[in-house]
Amino acid sequence: MARRKVDVAIIGGGTAGMVAWRQARKHTESVLMIEGDRFGTTCARVGCMPSKLLIRAAEAAHEVRQSSRFGIEHGEYRVDGAAVMARVRRYRDQFVDGVLETIEKIPAEQRLLARARFSAPMELELENGDRIDADRIVIATGSRSHVVPMLKAAGSRLITSEAIFDWTDLPESVAVFGPGVIGLELGQALARLGVRVRMFGVGGRLGPIRDSKIREIALEAFNRDFPLDPDARVHEISASEQGVDIRFDDAHGDPVSEGFEWLLAATGRRPNVDDLGLEHSGLALDERGVPRFDPFTLQCGDSPVFIAGDANEDRPLLHEAANEGRLAGQNAGSWPQIRARDRRTPLGIVFTDPQIIQVGELPDEASAEAGRRIASGSISFRRQGRSRVMGRNLGRLVVHGEFGSGRFLGAEMAGPAAEHIAHLLAWAVEQKLTVARMLEMPFYHPVIEEGVRSALYDLNHELKNGPPPAGDCTDCGPGV
Ligand SMILES: Cc1cc2nc3c(=O)[nH]c(=O)nc-3n(C[C@H](O)[C@H](O)[C@H](O)COP(=O)(O)OP(=O)(O)OC[C@H]3O[C@@H](n4cnc5c(N)ncnc54)[C@H](O)[C@@H]3O)c2cc1C
Numbered sequence: 001m002a003r004r005k006v007d008v009a010i011i012g013g014g015t016a017g018m019v020a021w022r023q024a025r026k027h028t029e030s031v032l033m034i035e036g037d038r039f040g041t042t043c044a045r046v047g048c049m050p051s052k053l054l055i056r057a058a059e060a061a062h063e064v065r066q067s068s069r070f071g072i073e074h075g076e077y078r079v080d081g082a083a084v085m086a087r088v089r090r091y092r093d094q095f096v097d098g099v100l101e102t103i104e105k106i107p108a109e110q111r112l113l114a115r116a117r118f119s120a121p122m123e124l125e126l127e128n129g130d131r132i133d134a135d136r137i138v139i140a141t142g143s144r145s146h147v148v149p150m151l152k153a154a155g156s157r158l159i160t161s162e163a164i165f166d167w168t169d170l171p172e173s174v175a176v177f178g179p180g181v182i183g184l185e186l187g188q189a190l191a192r193l194g195v196r197v198r199m200f201g202v203g204g205r206l207g208p209i210r211d212s213k214i215r216e217i218a219l220e221a222f223n224r225d226f227p228l229d230p231d232a233r234v235h236e237i238s239a240s241e242q243g244v245d246i247r248f249d250d251a252h253g254d255p256v257s258e259g260f261e262w263l264l265a266a267t268g269r270r271p272n273v274d275d276l277g278l279e280h281s282g283l284a285l286d287e288r289g290v291p292r293f294d295p296f297t298l299q300c301g302d303s304p305v306f307i308a309g310d311a312n313e314d315r316p317l318l319h320e321a322a323n324e325g326r327l328a329g330q331n332a333g334s335w336p337q338i339r340a341r342d343r344r345t346p347l348g349i350v351f352t353d354p355q356i357i358q359v360g361e362l363p364d365e366a367s368a369e370a371g372r373r374i375a376s377g378s379i380s381f382r383r384q385g386r387s388r389v390m391g392r393n394l395g396r397l398v399v400h401g402e403f404g405s406g407r408f409l410g411a412e413m414a415g416p417a418a419e420h421i422a423h424l425l426a427w428a429v430e431q432k433l434t435v436a437r438m439l440e441m442p443f444y445h446p447v448i449e450e451g452v453r454s455a456l457y458d459l460n461h462e463l464k465n466g467p468p469p470a471g472d473c474t475d476c477g478p479g480v
């Protein structure tokens with residue numbers, strides 16, 4: 001058994017870990033990043049990038065299928081599943097290679113491939129028995145798919161997002177469990193690529209959506225591509241010779257049985273903290289087993305341990321993992337001097353069609369209880385000019401502002417160009433703009449952002465800051 005002493009040990013060599021390494025190294029050369037599986041990051045290997053590659057292929061297929069709406073007729077077309085998956089894997093591998101090139105540049109003595117766990121406070125044990133004594137530790141161990149127990153009946157036909165991008169061809173059919181972010185993105189993409197998809201949820205949740213009208217619009221849109229029951233009654237799942245059989249109640253409540261080639265479990269993710277020996281770490285844990293930490297410093301209690309990225313389960317998104325890795329690495333490096341940073345405006349984008357976004361603060365019971373008065377405005381994209389031109393006039397935007405100050409607080413939307421609108425609105429929240437100030441900004445014509453302006457007019461009126469929206473605003477052009 002070897003023993004090694006370092007200033008900063010980072011557990012996990014994903015996005016948060018790599019960024020933490022770079023920051024910590026500004027303070028000391030005695031940094032060690034320990035990766036327990038493979039370098040390359042979840043985002044590049046099995047997350048953001050391959051999923052968006054699959055979605056892009058699905059968009060292309062959908063555009064071809066929809067082209068007759070614009071008077072464009074084409075002959076027979078077919079989806080070449082092997083070619084689709086080959087492109088996904090080829091680009092995925094290039095993204096992973098890019099990450100690995102960065103890893104190669106890290107001095108060999110500062111990185112290690114081994115699983116690590118706490119054996120005592122500030123002491124890590126590697127799987128070969130070696131020990132690392134660290135002055136400061138960053139936990140950046142990410143998360144993994146959580147498969148609810150009932151799905152295990154699918155046996156070898158059970159798959160998660162960790163494995164589907166290795167498919168060399170598209171399957172004939174997939175039952176997707178979990179209409180969350182992953183289920184919706186992957187399920188819709190597969191359906192648009194010609195795979196027979198059926199999606200099952202529990203309790204009625206649809207992605208992260210909170211607004212009931214947005215939910216209704218999105219649910220209707222998804223159901224055009226594949227059957228989705230967000231509150232399904234599933235009686236039995238069993239492995240069959242061809243794949244997996246599912247007995248469930250259909251939309252009319254009648255029991256049916258349907259066979260699928262695969263069952264994709266998209267029933268949430270869990271932080272990789274359960275096998276970290278945290279019981280030896282001396283850290284206080286919350287009810288989920290995650291170390292209690294301060295979201296502004298990422299410090300766990302008063303200890304020199306910091307937790308970043310999906311591991312802390314706070315905001316399990318790529319840009320948050322990078323931001324948190326930066327802060328955790330900086331604080332571990334500069335310990336005992338640590339900095340508190342204001343969090344950036346929350347920003348979430350689901351890459352479905354319609355895209356779903358959430359930005360800033362959305363009113364909830366907590367804001368009502370705190371006695372804050374929040375006003376809301378909205379717009380439907382059904383009659384919005386540019387959206388109609390593009391044949392994408394489906395969706396709704398709801399915007400929120402603070403009564404009195406007139407400040408813009410946040411928004412939720414399902415609709416066209418939402419990934420870009422999300423950024424505009426997040427930047428407005430970050431700048432602490434009032435709704436009135438946002439309305440003074442330039443708006444081109446004809447653009448989808450004119451719909452944002454209509455929603456802001458509505459909100460401004462609700463904030464008692466302006467007249468009611470003018471309806472058809474002839475001086476701004478048709479269909480705004
Ligand atoms: C299908 C899918 C699509 C996604 N799409 C998006 C998207 O479009 N946009 C977005 O913002 N986010 C997306 N995400 C989420 C995003 O990928 C994650 O939030 C982000 O990658 C988390 O980074 P991380 O550094 O926390 O974890 P990771 O990159 O997973 O790194 C954690 C590392 O720790 C290692 N590790 C774990 N335990 C140990 C141990 N005991 N010892 C040593 N090492 C250990 C792991 O092997 C891993 O390499 C997606 C996720 C999935 C699954």
Ligand SMILES: NC(=O)c1ccc[n+]([C@@H]2O[C@H](COP(=O)([O-])OP(=O)(O)OC[C@H]3O[C@@H](n4cnc5c(N)ncnc54)[C@H](O)[C@@H]3O)[C@@H](O)[C@H]2O)c1
Pocket residue numbers: 148177178179180181182183185200201202203205206207208266267268269315316317348349350351
């Ligand atoms: N575009 C993006 O930014 C993006 C894309 C993919 C993933 N992610 C990240 O990954 C995280 C995890 O995504 P996810 O989709 O795995 O989790 P999620 O929490 O978004 O969704 C899980 C879904 O599974 C459902 N569910 C739970 N038990 C079930 C059961 N027995 N049967 C059917 N449904 C069941 C839940 O009700 C929920 O709808 C996201 O929260 C997000 O942070 C982000």
